[in-house]
Amino acid sequence: MRFTSLTSSDGVTEQFFTLDDVPGVLWTPQAAGPSPLILLGHGGGQHKTAPGVVARARRYAAAGFAVVAIDAPNHGDRPKDEEFGRIAAGLRGGGDPGALVAAMHAHLAGQAVAEWRAVLTAVRRLDEVGDGPAGYCGLSMGCGLGIPLIAAEPRIGAAVLGLLGADGLAGEAAQVKVPVRFLLQWDDRLVPRERGLALFDALGTSDKTLHANPGGHGDVPAFEVDDEARFFARHLARSRANGSSAKR
């Protein structure tokens, strides 16, 4: 793990890094002990410092969490492969979006899960990151890559997911056994309402809450982000190191 830059503002330290070929960012609360960790997965076509990712990261860090985001395969600063280009062209060409989005996530998931697990191992070695259960937050593609990650990764203890339908995911969703907050946008033109409800239904955990709000795919209200920080605080509290309870 190689850190390439460090800046601090508003009580939050932001460090860019690479781990093998994967570029990432780590946000940590300044002047805190080891903080519980949240992994932040971006949406399709976005990257590790997309505005919505940075806004969540800074909000979580202000609430006392260490937060890490990486560029997903074929996204951000990373090269694109042929198969990715083929599926992306299909999406632009107006094919069945549910099936094409599922094919895209299936194409990326194997590599993405392995990369997240390596990042998790590396980041937990840092002094500023606690070694208790981590949180995962990912919507849309971040949900599509997050569900296989959570199904495979016992070090994740709670997740915020959503903005995605059940296509291709029901099997792995059933293996999700940690507390989940699931976001659904009631007027989402990219994700039919009943497909989103079906993915919530398919989650294997009995500790799950659906939050649905009016508006389109990108219109998740700001108050939900505040509430996510409380959700993670409730479920990751046991990972807080000594003295860190004063961090909120």
Next chain:
Amino acid sequence: MRFTSLTSSDGVTEQFFTLDDVPGVLWTPQAAGPSPLILLGHGGGQHKTAPGVVARARRYAAAGFAVVAIDAPNHGDRPKDEEFGRIAAGLRGGGDPGALVAAMHAHLAGQAVAEWRAVLTAVRRLDEVGDGPAGYCGLSMGCGLGIPLIAAEPRIGAAVLGLLGADGLAGEAAQVKVPVRFLLQWDDRLVPRERGLALFDALGTSDKTLHANPGGHGDVPAFEVDDEARFFARHLARSRANGSSAKR
């Protein structure tokens, strides 16, 4: 309005009263100025001091709200009429529950709405109750009687509703224009999931959030009640009198 008893415990004062023929209870935070008001409607077959009502009232009062609950017509300490008995017998006899519940609420709503409006007027005259917008919280029958109340009553500024289907309510639900938190239980045997989703969909406000949790009709998680207090605090803040911001 005639008060008949007063007790205080854990920082909350509880006063029983009658207004004309309607028996009620008022909970207020001790040693506070005028507090924003929440009306609390109980479920079918319950009454103003059912355990779930009292638990919510004390939680809200601890968060700085004045809270009032009354016995609905035909409930609690009040006499039962013939039509009520006829519909209740139909429900016990296994008729179509959606239609019978809607008939029950329609039978009670006219009287219940008039009574709530009179209580609202009387309670707002008290020194310990603020005169800003009030909140309304009612689930199941409390939702069925609350929606016509909110549609008719401009002094209500935010509401927690849910645990009910759209049967017979779509028209009045469309007239609800205040912020709404809507609770749905994912495995509710009394309210089919799609009927509950249809009532959320029918609400006329664009500021509404659905919270769905696994479990049956009576299994709303305790963390939702905490979250309701925050929801009301966010939306009724303007009704707080001077100095009351320290009340939470």
